[in-house]
Amino acid sequence: MSIEVNIHRSLRHLTRGKAKVEVNGNTVGHCLYGLVKQFPGIETKLFDKKGKLLNYIDIYVNAESSYPEELSKPVNDGDELSITLIIGGG
Secondary structure, three states, rough: OOEEEEOHOOOOOOOOOEEEEEEEEOOOHHHHHHHHHHHHHHHHHEEOOOOOOOOOOOOOOOOOEEEOOHOOOOOOOEEEEEEEEEEEEE
């Protein structure tokens, strides 16, 4: 399945400047691991050492948060994923 991933601006230096990347997969996790396969440097910016999404990363599927399913959330051909960073402040 072809899934388009929108890359957050702060991560584009890891995708050779690409704002959108095509991947294949049937879950959010499969798609993100496909992204890592294409651009290995992005792995540590998305996942902790145990393979879980970092706590400040949120993935949207067709403009809806993948939480709480996150990596196990199913995706369909033509879906669009967006990588977002949750920024806090005070």
